[in-house]
Amino acid sequence: MATLPALPVGITSSASTMLAPAPVGPALARPAPADGLRHTGTCTTGLPVLRADREELSRIGARAVERGLGRCGFPAVAQTTNSHEELTSPVAGTPTARLEAAAVAVHGTRKAANGLTGGLSPLR
Numbered sequence: 133m134a135t136l137p138a139l140p141v142g143i144t145s146s147a148s149t150m151l152a153p154a155p156v157g158p159a160l161a162r163p164a165p166a167d168g169l170r171h172t173g174t175c176t177t178g179l180p181v182l183r184a185d186r187e188e189l190s191r192i193g194a195r196a197v198e199r200g201l202g203r204c205g206f207p208a209v210a211q212t213t214n215s216h217e218e219l220t221s222p223v224a225g226t227p228t229a230r231l232e233a234a235a236v237a238v239h240g241t242r243k244a245a246n247g248l249t250g251g252l253s254p255l256r
Contacts, residue, residue, distance in 0.1 A: 182252035202239030
């Protein structure tokens with residue numbers, strides 16, 4: 133996932149959770165640990181958070197589509213909403229080319245994703 137470096141930490145973490153891959157692995161401890169508490173699984177794939185400016189985010193998203201990779205965008209307007217329902221109207225009313233990106237995730241093989249994001253720096 134690539135995000136704008138100037139986004140506040142809270143928004144960056146929100147974007148990363150919204151764009152994270154969904155598969156969750158099995159429970160982390162079988163049988164249950166000594167205290168009896170179960171540890172649920174975690175996402176089965178990593179999600180590095182990288183830095184990119186708006187132009188680069190747009191290029192990454194467009195190239196992902198061109199190459200047949202999965203692409204999930206987090207539009208900047210999402211920073212002003214509190215729910216998916218609130219976000220639907222402004223996104224539906226704006227042509228895709230005019231939606232400013234705050235973050236984008238690319239889903240595919242590691243090699244294919246790295247081909248688009250390999251030159252980006254980690255968000256620190």
